[in-house]
Amino acid sequence: MRLPLAVMLIALATGAAAQTRYSGPRTADGEPDLNGIWQTLNSADWDLLPHAAAAGPVLALGAAGAEPPGLGVVEGDEIPYLPAAAVQKKKNGEHWLTLDPEVKCFLPGVPRATYLPYPFQIVQTPGTVVITYQFASATRLIPIKARTEDSPADSWMGDSYGKWDGDTLVVDVKGFTDGTWLSRAGDFHSDELHVVERYTPLSREVIQYEATIEDPKTFTRPWKISMPLYRHLEKNAQLLEFKCVEFVEELMYGPLRKQTSK
Secondary structure (H helix, E strand, C coil): CCCHHHHHHHHHHHHHHHHHHCCEECCCCCEEEEEEEEEECCCCCCCCCEEEEEECCCCHHHHHCCEEECCCCHHHHCCCCCCHHHHHHHHHCCCCCHHHCCCCCCCCCHHHHHHCCCEEEEECCCCCCEECHHHHHCCCEEEEEECCEEEEECCCCCCEEEEEECCCEEEEEECEEECCCCCCCCCCEEEEEEEEEEEEECCCEEEEEEEEEEEEEEEECCCCEEEEEEEEECCCCCCCCCCCCHHHHHHHHHHHHHCCCC
């Protein structure tokens, strides 16, 4: 007996999906095990778009302070700024060293916290995912449940809610302040920022990370970034203290203290 063509196609598609389903370790509740310390290997923090190597803002540092080149992480290689926002982005980039919240050790926000050049740790429980970042000791508590009300107050890291879509952890983030940037190139957003992240394990050592960014005050349409996250495999892998506030205080107040002590 020959099966109808439509039934055969559905069977083939189902078989292909079963073959590509993630087969790595799982947690007690059956979800992919994302526990571990992760880090990107790109220069997206410098610029989300493709960019060549360039001299850094502190010429005395020479090559050590230069901007590394990058292939870009934006789908379509375009960030769709509104006209006025494009002007502001250019101004931000020109005065990055004095304006970028990262330089001042402010909490990095989402999605920038993911692609800063520092590791971060994911800890899973059946009802919650916790992400802790080495930079400025930033932390996110992500309940695995539907959002039922607006964020009680705007914050640097936003208000996150998660769900599982097959083997992908989907995190909906709202409730941001307008105080964080998206890159050192001056990319920014307003307090209307809405980010939807997707964490899809490709293997035990690699997660594919995607973030769709929407902000009607800043961009003409939603846009997306994507990049792999790599697991730290060192036996003693751990997050170390990076209390950058102390370094900012020295930068901002050190010269003043020297003047007043004379």
